[in-house]
Amino acid sequence: MTLDDAAIERFVQLSRDGDAQAFGELFDHYNEPIYRYIASRVRRPSDAEDLMQTVFVKALEALPRYESRGVPFGGWLFKLARNAVIDFTRTDRQHAEMDDNVERPDAGGTPEELVETRQWVEAVRAALATLTEEQRDAIALRFFAGLSAREAAEAMGRQEGTVRGLQFRAIAALRRQLAIEPGERKRKPVIETSRRR
Secondary structure: OOOOHHHHHHHHHHHHOOOHHHHHHHHHHHHHHHHHHHHOOOOOHHHHHHHHHHHHHHHHHHHHHOOOOOOOHHHHHHHHHHHHHHHHHHHOHHHOOOOOOEOOOOOOOOHHHHHHHHHHHHHHHHHHHOOOHHHHHHHHHHHHOOOOHHHHHHHHOOOHHHHHHHHHHHHHHHHHHHOOOOOOOOOOOOEOOOOOO
16 A cells, blocks of 8 residues: 555544554555565564564554654654664574575576575675674665665664765675676575565
């Protein structure tokens, strides 16, 4: 479901007034991008599911105190998600590494293609691990969750230019790590962007 800014604000106000159906509309609109962001930052899909639910419970509890103050509801919600991921990684160090939820190649390719894909997936995973925490956040919010630079900045509590700089440096570092020249297209790993049902 796609909601415009006016509809989101209307559903936020209705939710603040106790309308569960309005909050359900907000959940329907934001649950997939929130899940994609969280899943890009934690190892196990079950942890991502749990954290996503935690984010929405916290949002529902904090909604009566929510004031936009120039930060749209989506930015506030992603900030809750980012804080939930940070708290999770602090308390569960064995799952603190970024997991890009790369799907395993199916058996449909040739053995050479399967080996090449697995090698590429491991190279991407290793390259992502070399980024700073903020660079991983910028990449996860921009490319996994699909946020604009402005929305990612709001979620990170940073200026838009800072997030663009983090993104630029992260992409440059990934290119160096993966030996990809600007403009060159390397075979991309298949990234799972939705939950398995």
